[in-house]
Amino acid sequence: MVITMEAVIEVPAVTDGSPWPWPVAAMAPGSWWVLKASCADDRVGLFVTALAGQLDVQPPGGRDEVVDALLAEDFLIAAGGLQVRDSTIGTVVTPGCCAGLEDWRDWAQVLIGDSPWLGHDPGPEVEIVGDGLRVWQDGGPNRNRGRWAGVHVDLPHRALPGLLSGVQRGLVGFLDALTGWATRVGPQQRGTSLVKAIDKNFAITAPLDVQPFR
Structure with a gap:
C-alpha cells in the first residue's frame, strides 16, 4: 500500500487568451493540480490568477x-484542499465543493478523533x-442512509502525522516556486509581500502541530 497526500487546488475557469498580466497554464477547469516545487511559471501564474478570481479585479x-x-485582502482563499491517493490500486479522494486550501491543517483534527469538514457535493x-x-x-448521502459506500482510501492512523508533514514540505516547495515566479515574470518588488501574504493566509511555514499516533 502506497498512500500519498498532497495539497491541490481546483483549476479556475480561465478563458484561453484572457489578458491576465502573466502567463497562465491552459488546464481543464474543475480539474485538480498539485502544488509543488517543480511547478512551472505558468502554473504558478494560474495559482495567483485563482486567488485574484475570488476578488473584484x-x-x-x-x-x-x-x-x-x-x-x-484580509483573507486569501483558494478552492482546494488535500488529495489522498492509494497508488497501489489507483484510488483518489479529492476535496469536495467549497473546500478551501486555506483549511488544510484541519486534517489534524483526525488525530483527536474528529473528521474535518472536507467540502460537500459529494461530501468527503x-x-x-x-x-x-x-x-x-x-460521505454525505450514504451516511444519511446509515452507511458509507463507494470510493475510499484506507490508511493507518499512525501514518497521518507524516503525511501532513509531507504536505507542508510540498507547500514550502511551492512557495519557493512562487518566489522564483515573482522574480522572473511576476510583480518583482511587490513579490516579496505577495509571497509573505500567501504564506500567512495558507499557513505554510508556521510550525505544524501534529503528534505521532500512540
Missing part, C-alpha cells in the same frame, strides 16, 4: 493592480475504523 487589470488587490469524510482511517469520497 478581473482582466484587463494590470499586474500591479491585481497584486495590490490581493495584498489589500473521514471515518475512524479501529486503528485505521477510511477517507470516503462520498
